[in-house]
Amino acid sequence: MRCSLVALVSLALGLAASASPTAFPWTLHEKRSSIPVGWSPTHKLDSTATIPLRFALTQPNIQDIEKHLYDVSHPDSPNYGNHWTAGQVAATFAPSPETIKAVLDWLLSSGVEPARVKLSPTRGWIDVSSNVKEAESLLRTNYNVYTHDSGKEHVACESYHLPAHVAPHVDFVTPTIHFDAKLSKRSNPQIVPKPGNAFGPKTTGGTIGTILKELENCHTTITPDCLRALYGVAYVPVAGDKNSYGVVEYTPQAYLQSDLDMFAKEFNTGLEGKPPKVVSILGGVVQTVNQSFGYNAESDLDIQYASAILTAKQNVTVYQVGDLAQGASFNNFLDALDGTYCTFEGGDDPWYDYIYPDTSPGGWTGPQECGTVKPANVISSSYGYNEADLSAKYATRQCVEYGKLGLMGVTVISGTGDSGVEGNGDMCLNPDGSQSATGTGFNPTFPGVCPFVTAVGATQIRPNASILEPEIACQDHIYSGGGFSNYFAIPDYQKAAVTGYLKNYTPNYPAGTFNTSGSRAYPDLSANGAHYAVAIDGQMTPAFGTSASAPVVGAILALVNDARIALGKKPIGFINPTIYSSKFTKAFHDITNGTNPGCGTMGFNSTKGWDPVTGLGTPNFPVLLAEWLTLA
Template identity: 50%
Template sequence: MSWCKDGQARTTQVISGPRRFKKHVREELLARSVVVRWISNMKLSVCALLAVLLGLACPSPSSATAPVLSPRVVQEHRGEVPSGWVPVRRAEPDVILPLRIGLTQSNLEFIENYLLDVSHPESPNYGSHWSPAKVAAMFRPSRESIDSVQEWLANGGIDPTRISLSTSGGWLRANVTVEEAERLLETEYYVYEHEADGTEHIACENAYHLPEHISKHVDIVTPTLHFDIKLGSASIGRKRSPGWRGQKHGHGSQPTPPKMVGKSQKHQQYPADSLNSCADQITPACLRALYDFNYTAVATNRNSIGVVEYTPDIYNPSDFDVFFKRFSPSQVGQRPKMVSIDGGTIDVSRVTLFQTGDPWTQASFNNFLDAIDGSYCTFEHGDDPPYDAIYPDTSGERGAYTGTNQCGTAAPTYIISSSYAYDEYVLTPSYMQRQCAEYAKLGLMGVTVLYASGDAGVAGSDGECLDRNGNPSSSRNAKRFVPSFPPSCPYVTAVGATQMVSGASVDDAEVACQDGVISGGGFSNIFAMPSWQQSTVEHYLQTYPPSVTSANYNTSGSRAYPDIALNGAKYLTAVLGDWYPIYGTSASTPASAAILSAINDARLAAGKGPIGFINPIIYSSGFQDAFNDITKGANPGCGTNGFSAHPGWDPVTGMGTLNFSKLLAKWLALP
């Protein structure tokens, strides 16, 4: 069970079969929700009627003995319980929930303008990145929001001594019982069980409500609707032995990396390093030739690049030496600098590894954001318990991290590469929007954030699609595409994948990757299309109208991705001492990060700042010829051909692959 009294799981006899009970619960909840909302909205008129009939006086809504009555509104809603979960019983009223309320942040409506001011090539303030202190001060929730929500909690029976405010002012916390939470949120909590392994979790059925005058001060309340929890001992996107293609975790309920491992056959012990064999195996020399990437770093003491990894995904130090011995002998013995976040460990510079989470509780995106941005932390032990790991880890397992959740202890690098993602439908819009804003804040501070776009084309990470009601389904009739988050966040740079065709040379054009993996891309169901992308995407839609329709994807003007691409097939990789070909946007993303980091190096050496948030630049007219255009291939899925690659930007390979020499010259010309 995710939440339990006194730290102990409690069991109750299941009332009836899970599927039958689920239908009964949904119908009962709907009926009760309608009645409760009707009563809430009718309270004053009923009192007035009784006053006329009985000659009594109604208490004034503004009197000291009766708080102002405000109609209830739906704060968040979920159409269906995620696949695999069924309700088995009501949550016991005295179970303790760690209630956390994410307050509305100030000035977020201006965040895109702020970001464009320091990121657009035509802005006079290009490159004038903000300090962390300025970012924290600009977006701190207002005193009105803090006071209003605290007063609402107190009027709801929560003693003020139980209410705590985070240091950033962004979150309010109070441990409450299920009974108290149900009264505050006008909802009912149930224990859900996962059919695959029996994992139990407490959540609301389909919605929770807030008073209308409070709703405007709140982004999100947890725990409520969220089912993004770890099942059993499953990891966040565990990459196992070669040949493993991704473990299924309850239909997208885990943050998983796009598939990296393709074909499982071993290569020869001492692979060739020839440009003539790049169509069969990608080596460092191949990448240099494909992307005109020839550069010697000169500002290594000032430059930085980071790769995010989530335990138990770790690197094997000896494999570095196997690889270096063959392709870069001078680097034998070198290792990335590891920043351990919340107990992250490895088996045994200039590149930083953000190893996040202990081997048992593990971690998620917000745990990482906590560590690099102290203003994002909540009061104690993590941001959002249903989504993120809670520390200290009280499991008692060997290696469990018993320290508190790290907050602002890891300095962000200039470039951060991450190869993990969720399917959008798994998360609530409020959760995604709040996290997306944090990536915008990193951009304001001069950080470039890259995310892999996914490896299943227009389908979800498990190959699932959405039905006409927006629910995940494996049915052939489910034709609606599944966007990926965070790639769909407009404030990250999403990276797709390309490949060389069989028999091609490094001088030949690449195509969209379809060998082993399919480059992910499409249109968000949550985020609007940013201004810097509109003209480019509209040109694509008008000039090359997709064969798919609004029945398949969001055509209302939403964020389109990926933004760029790079080779994602047949990377020759040392794995436990042997050589294997690796596939995926998980490979194209850190390779892109390395090329962009070299541009940072050159700018820093010239006395300039890092490139920061790059999306407004790469979509600008002055930069569009600095990419190798990909015009062949597609990203099929959901019983369709998906989208097709065409000249210019497309939702398969973005603007195309990086041409280092052209990009370097253009970025060095900027202030």
């Protein structure tokens, strides 16, 4: 029987409003192992200061998301391809009345007046208007003001506690241990990543003069024809009006149409004068005022090579996210794709994500965009964080959303970074979990470590080799990001592959160098990431990185979708259970040479079979297409 939410909340308020404080057993809910790089505590927060507590409520069915996802994504499942609607997703992961009541009862019995308690319209968030003294009492913690080297201040605590009977109903509380991790043009890339500085792309500097377009020159300059030859891509879309492919860009990163036209003219792609489809999210604008490699390289690269692989028969959608005044975070983008995510497990965290409307000068003054954008069948992103930049609970919350997109038939592609086993900013992990340039622990990247994302590493053609010879892991200017998560358990789909690697090839590093306890490993697959010829700011410029690999893999998968859609079949959706299955053992070119150094080591080795440098290998498009066309 369905319970009336209004009646439930009213009952809780009425019963608990006059209750006296109760003694509960308490449990540690979250604790930070170290203060993020660049921050230090400077003074105690005034006990009378106002502090808005926000309790993110847990979702009772989240533990089953992997099971549900496998049901529509594993090639042996009778429900393969039967993706869910957004309504099914929302109904399955709705918060329970029992969770709401447990948290409300505790707050009110602890002396919080009903007038200061607010339940969000979708029941995912409980807000409490409080002061520091009360918040410290409720959470058994102490609040301090932390100051960054840049002068920016932040309110946080080192740990906090919840009553043992309440803790299972609360995902996390803000503000507590979480530090700012917004994607911002104002951020220092040594501390938190920002668009264009997250994974790349990288360049050798200078420009490319005469481009030799013969395939024997692919070892020095990668062109669209090189990629088609390497991976056997000879397919031209026939269902472009029914298919979709999108790349994500964060303002102020932006493409220049003149660069796209220059690239199209150089490589005869048939795309000259044909702009991509731009979807503006939260005031996202394709700005042209700031023009440099740092502003234009990522977007130019993504669009030029995705469009060239897909041809003029399939338009590329650019999700331009965030206004010029403040920018945007991953979650701001995900909000626009899925309206339920705006409030899922409490919605955006103001300590992590940008809050809209933006009242700063020139900011986006419209409402927060929730479910306003239909997600493309394949979405590629070349931006990311170090996993250690985020709390485990925050990363998990976002990872679950990628799983929800997979349930709805969306393939999410993410580059793994360009620093080998090191994180962004060449940071490694210290024994206490903090990051530094002198650390010795491998530092995985997010969202590539999310088990519901397809993570893409980088390869290259050997120096002076032909395209007919096997590629190697990228060793020129960048190293393919890869390794093992410290947050996420190993998913079933890759247990056999990763177990085989660790049994036969695991490097002999000291304990604690990387996680050997059975965790999500990455990348899942790879593509060439070296010596790309890219038109940037009116010049042909060499570019390197998984920023190149990711959109190319995304475009190849979009071609598979086109062929399936033309036959009346569904998009491939979440691909990881499929590509790790025995049906696809011949669908990738195995990469067996090269390493991904970092943190004072040679990193991992590329070996026979899956490895944490290049994953399963590079696409063998004819086999991939043939195998996917046999599936329902």
